[in-house]
Every structure is written in structure tokens, then in C-alpha cells.
Amino acid sequence: MTFLPALLPPSPVTPPHPRKRPPPGPARPVTSASSLPSQRLPRTASVSSSVVYGRSPMMAFESHPHLRGSSVSSSLPSIPGGKPAYSFHVSADGQMQPVPFPSDALVGAGIPRHARQLHTLAHGEVVCAVTISGSTQHVYTGGKGCVKVWDVGQPGAKTPVAQLDCLNRDNYIRSCKLLPDGRSLIVGGEASTLSIWDLAAPTPRIKAELTSSAPACYALAVSPDAKVCFSCCSDGNIVVWDLQNQTMVRQFQGHTDGASCIDISDYGTRLWTGGLDNTVRCWDLREGRQLQQHDFSSQIFSLGHCPNQDWLAVGMESSNVEILHVRKPEKYQLHLHESCVLSLKFASCGRWFVSTGKDNLLNAWRTPYGASIFQSKESSSVLSCDISRNNKYIVTGSGDKKATVYEVVY
């Protein structure tokens, strides 16, 4: 029988999960970048002990009841002898059923076991945007007015190696995205201008500024071919920018209130956006028109498209995470957050994703049914997150004016 993962205690320590299979031997280098200093946090030796959380294995049990004070739990059907479920499958006719997780929910290649805090980057301002370079060498944290560049390939205390002043000192950066080649960074925030930075230069410098008519940009996405970038504006427009010519190509208009999040589907042909108008819309990039619209009962704050599967994960203001099937009218509803789900990101393998919330939680979930892989409780709201392309690092930006780099332990 497979035990479901244990609840992570509210400390930075991420204890290992009790598993049936023997734990791995003495700490092995968990990353290829073994030069990375890792905080050798003591593992609880309870690996072999049966940390039984009193649940039957196959059901999605509430593994941390004290975190879920919401009324949802009280109204949920509970498995006799178990705890309330947090993952539900919603069928086409609206029927909600708790999800029985398959046996490979939490075990398998490419499925993390837990994550371990590696670095704390003291940005000094609320970190609303984070991204980690493809080489996993650098982390970019966006705060108030500026983006700071951190070298996480080096051990030791962290100070920024560069600072990019993008906006007025009082305007928050909301999104920073690296181009696929890693040589440019696009930054957008609560101002009308996007800035494109040349990182390859000896000191990063602005390559271009794109000015839109909207007062704020909440999210950015870059096309896989790096030719265009997409900006979600506070007025609901999705502006498409030609990066080479630095001009606006078109606008996708449809959202009736601010557009808050964006992702490109794997094929690069579709754009998914979520808005404060409670809708998720799908846009065809070639035809330039809206293809789908999904209506919700709450504002959408974050979304992500699974890289290789037909699932779209949506993080909502109502604390729900919903995983929609792109073509079928079914979805999963996950109830592990207690407050707005501020950011969400899929691992590049598509088999898991993380969501962060205003409830200080970082949740890792299994695609698509949302089995909880691990959780990390931070000290403040987690506004942003990113997963490195090699799925080895997770970076989160916190309301506590810092960013945290986690190492994913498999």
C-alpha cells in the first residue's frame, strides 16, 4: 500500500515522506550542480517509521486539517475513517467526486518527493516576479522598480550581482521573462512600459522599451521562437509585441477587466489568458481570435498550461486550483489553499506543478488530478514562482521581501 505524503510541518524543513520503498542512502548529491551549497538540513529519521496519518491509501485525504479551516471541508464527503478530500473531479454535468489517486500519484520518475530550501535572496522589497535562468546560474527577482540579479551558482551569502532599474522606484515589477536564449530579459510591471534588457552585455543594459496604453502589465509570455512577447494589461488587452522590430503587432481584446496571467500552449499556437473578469480565454495565435472561453465564479490570478498534456491549471482568487481539460468539459478542483492562488507553474516535464498562495503556502501537485506532492509553508504571501527548466529548482518570491530558492528532491 502506498502511503500518501505526510504533511510538511510549518518550518522550512521538508521532512521526507514515509514511503514504502526504502529511502535512498546517505544524502546523495541531489543536483548535478553539486557545487551548490545545500543547506544540509537534518532529515528526520522517521523515514522508516511508519508515519501514519490515518488514511486509507487510495483516497485523497486531507493531510493537514489544521490548515483547512474553510467551509469546504465541512461540506465535503469524507471517507469513513479518513479525512476530507481536497481533490475533486468535476464531470461535464457538474458532478463533483473526490478523486481516488492512482498508485503512481506520488511515486515515479520525475515526481519530486520534497523540496529543500537552498537560498534566501534578500531583495529588500516584496518580490512579485521571479525567474531562474536556463543554466540555473542566475535568479532574477523583481521588486519595486528594479530587478535584481543573483548568482545562485556560487555558494555563500547572496548579494545581487546586478540591479536593473526598470520602472519608477515606486512601481512594482509584476513579471520578468527570459528569452529562450537567455540573453535578454523582458520586464513588465505596474507601469505602461516594458523594458527589454540585454544581459549579454558586460553590464546589463536596456535594449528597448515598449510602451503600451495600459497603466499596468500584470503578466508576460514569450513565444518559443522568441519573436513575439505577450503582455497582459490591466485594461484587459493582450498586447502582442514584435521583439525584433519592437512594435506592437496586435491586441487580443476580450477580457472585460484586467488580464492577470498568461501562458502559451506547447505548440506555440495557442495563448491562454486568465482575467479579473472571471474568465479564462484561449486565443489562436495564427488566426488572431478567441477560441474558447471558460467562465468561473471567481477572479483568475494565475494559470499555466501543461507542457505536454491537454491540461490547463488555473489559480483563483477563491483559493481553488482548477485543472481544466483543454478539449473536454471535465476538470479537477483542488482545495488546499486558503487564500488567493497568486502564481502557478508547471514543471517542464508536465507531470507536476506548483502553486503559491496568499496563505504563505507553496503547493506541489500531481498533474492532473492534483495529488499533493509536498507543501511548504513560508513566512508570508508567496506572490511568484518559477521552476527551472531542468526541474531541479523552484524559486518563490515572497511578501517578506525576499526570494527563496528550493532544491527539488527526487
Add this chain to the structure above:
Amino acid sequence: MAEKRRGSPCSMLSLKAHAFSVEALIGAEKQQQLQKKRRKLGAEEAAGAVEDGDCSRGGGAAEKGSSKGVEGAALPPPTGAASGPARSGADLERGAAGGCEDSFQQGASPLASPGGSPKGSPAPALARPGSPLPSPQTPRVDLQGAELWKRFHEIGTEMIITKAGRRMFPAMRVKISGLDPHQQYYIAMDIVPVDNKRYRYVYHSSKWMVAGNADSPVPPRVYIHPDSPASGETWMRQVISFDKLKLTNNELDDQGHIILHSMHKYQPRVHVIRKDCGDDLSPIKPVPSGEGVKAFSFPETVFTTVTAYQNQQITRLKIDRNPFAKGFRDSGRNRMGLEALVESYAFWRPSLRTLTFEDIPGIPKQGNSSSSTLLQGTGNGVPATHPHLLSGSSCSSPAFHLGPNTSQLCSLAPADYSACARSGLTLNRYSTSLAETYNRLTNQAGETFTPPRTPSYVGVSSSTSVNMSMGGTDGDTFSCPQTSLSMQISGMSPQLQYIMPSPSSNAFATNQTHQGSYNTFRLHSPCALYGYNFSTSPKLAASPEKIVSSQGSFLGSSPSGTMTDRQMLPPVEGVHLLSSGGQQSFFDSRTLGSLTLSSSQVSAHMV
């Protein structure tokens, strides 16, 4: 597209976009942290200061409450207080409590203090100023229309309750400040008993007296403002009105109205509830309590429930001020046109009056001033006390009757006529233009005065249609009062009466032929009072009794013997009676005959 507002870029964001900004997302969180810390604080202090009892609880609560909106700057002080010995914390609290009490004693003014009871009904209202931690973000509620409430309160506010539910007048309208713009709030209102007594109104002494104990408590009801939940910014942007709230005495009401007992005293309260504390908020449950909930009440909004108004003053004030009770209003308030004009003649008395030329001072001196003066508003400041309608001296002064609501022509015997003469017609305003007109009319040489054409005036008393009809024979004579025409003006309460003073003597005799033409005249428009410039006087309008009683307008007969609609006076400014410059005169039919009309004319003007 999202709504855009002009202004600085940040203000161009929609409300949701605003709430999505980092400041909003993080700011709210800081509050939560603060509250957690305060909660701990409160626990410590409460433990250490139990003997302070209610007050300390209230004080602590006030402190906690007042710190709600603080963004973090205020965090150090309470931490410091708590970190010190618990005693000092308790002292702080006691001080706060004492302060609270003091300010409560003096701070009854709802506008001055941010509000009344911060917590629930049982606790005494603690005024926020007593808190040792003044924070700029303390919610503050200001009553709108406090003046009107005060006026009602001075009399003793009463609110009608019915089975179906009745709205309140005045309605609770408040303006809130000091909310976190990006936090979501519910605003709700409930009504709580002031005491446990039942009342009755003693008509003779015009007082409310206790009549026993209150009936058993009513089911709790809360009226949640329909805009809830909304961000603090939304709430602070507008006046929050609870005008849709209904009061009912039906204990089995299922419409969500607020249930009250009749003849009991109640106090409305406004609640500001943070969204995360609003899970328990329901229209059929008592307002939740907690640190996310703040209550505000205003002493002058206390009212007694009734099923019918007891105090007449209340009735009057309600009719006066409630736009929905307009239909009950007495004449003179919203009349337009002729109505307004005539009604503004507060000085018209209901009884018959006569105008005498003798009473018209300065007649000879009047010149032809005017068709222009006819139309002009009177600047001449007709002295209010002069009871006379001025008219041309030489014109035969017809006898004018101001009659009460007679709807038909009445021919008055001379005796009658004289009897009512001189009874001190207080035609204050009139006469200036009237006299002028009259004068003009009379002074037009060559015009023959045709007796039937009596300057007739219209006495306004109470309402009706516009039709004016002259009686048959009234055109005859200017002799003693003869006929009064009553002009019915539609929609007007006062009646306009025309009196065709019949020429008393042969001077008029020749003009009898012209009677016929006067037999009927119609008002061509409600404003068609000739020769009158009514100046509306706010004084007049303010005295309902006067308005009701005596109004009138003056008609003169046209020199040519025909009623001509010479001037259509715009009613707006009032119709000014023709006068000769500030004097009012009345015509007295008794003296009518004595006038030589040969050289004078009396023109009847249709205005």
C-alpha cells in the same frame, strides 16, 4: 474593457485591477499579521487586567479595532507595550479605557466621533478617540443629513411600520472613511432596541410616556447593503444609503425586512465588516461580532415605531421633507405657474375684501408706466403692510372682491360688499404692478371705460381648474361688489375669484353693452393673469396658513371693453400687480361709483 478613470495612471485601473496590485495584495496581508499580533497582545493584557472588567475589554477591543487599518507603522508601539511588563500593558489599556469612557461622555456627537459602539449592543459605546493608538485607518462613519435627523429627533422621531414593510424617512445615509481601500468589506445595518420599555404617546401633553415593559424580543434581522461585498475604496467613494431598508411588524416576515415591535424605541446601527469576518453574516442572524466587525450608531437616529404617526409635528415634518409625501403637501409648495403665483399671495384672506380707491395712495401720481412694468418683477417693493391696491386714481375703481372658495359667481349685495370692505386686506405684495396697470389703464385717454369691465381680481383660496367664467350679469356694474368670478385653475388649490365690480353709477351705465364680452373669459394659460406680477416671497411661501388662506390676483378690465390677453406674464418670478410704484391699494366698491370714469378706464387684463 475595464472601466477607466481619467487621472494619474494608477487611478486608471479598474477596481479589480486595483485590488490586484501588489500594494493591495500585500497590504491586506500586513493587516492580518498585525491583527494576529494584536490578538496575542489582547490576550496578554486581558489576562493581566481582568479587574478592569467591561471597560478594559472595550478598551482593548477599541485598541485592537483602531489598529486594524494600520499598515505596519503602528506595530512597534503595541509590541513595545506588550513586551514591557504585563502591568504596563494593562495600564495602557486602563488608560485607554478611561480615555474611552471620558470621550464617550462628551463625545455624543456622532459627527465628531468616528462612531458609536465598536462592539455589539450590550457594551456601552466607546468612542474611538480615547484609544491610545490613533491610526489613520480607523473606520469612521459620518451620518449624512444629520440636520434633518436632528430636527426629527428634537420632536421625537417616529417611523411607521407595516405588515408589508415600510421604508424609513429619513433613510440612513452615511459616509465612511478610514477603510483600507483594497480590503473587501460588507456594510450592514441592524436596528436594536434602546430599552426594554413600551411607549405610548400622550396627545394632550404631546409626550411619549412609558407604558410598560417591552414585548418579547423580535427575531434578529440584518440588512446587508446590496453593494456588499465591495472594496473599501468603493465604499468610501460614495454615500452609502440604506433607503431600501424596510421596517415591518410582521414577526413572520419572510421578505428579509427588519422586524420591530410597534411603540418601542429603536436605534439603527451601521456595521462595517471585513470580508474575511463576514462568513457568519446573514440577514436572519444577529450581526457577527469580532475584531473584523465594527458598529456605529448615532444618537439622533433613535426612533419610536408606530403604525400611525402620533405627533402631528412629525407628520408635518415628514410631509414637508419626504419627496414621496408630496401629495399631501398644502398648496404653495410646488405649484407652478399661476398656481404658484397666486399661492404666493399669502396675504389674501379667505374672506371677502373690497378694495377702495381711497385706499390707494398716490394714485394721481402714477404715470403710464407700463406695459413694461406689468411684466417686470416688482422691484418696487410693495410694502407689505399697505393694504391697498393701487390703481389709477382716476379710474373707476371697481369693487374687488376677494372671495373665499366660492366657485361661482356670487353677486354680492352692496351691503355685503361693504361689510367686507376694509377688513384689512393684506394684499401686501400686490399692488404695485396692479396699481400701475390700473393707472395705465385708467390714464389712457380716450378709452372709454366700460363698466362691465371691472377690474376684477382673482382671489385665490383653494384649488382647481383654470376655467374662469364670469357670471352673466356681473359684467354690469361696477357698483357694489357684484359678481365675483371664480377662476378655477387646474391643479391649484386656491380658487381664483373674479369679482366684477359693477359700476355703481351711471358712469358705468353706458357700458353695459359690453357686459357680454365679459361674461366669459378664459384663462388662456395658467399663467394668464394680466397685469399681475406676482412676486413670490419666501416669507409667504413659508407660512402655510397664509398661503392657504388668501391669495388673489387682480384683474383689470381692458379699456376697450374686451378682455384681452394682453400680457402673458411669466409666472416664474411672480406676477406683479400693477402698481404705481410701491403702493398697494385696494379698490373699494363703495367708492367705485364715486370715481369718474370718463377719463379713466379700467382695463381688464387677462394675464
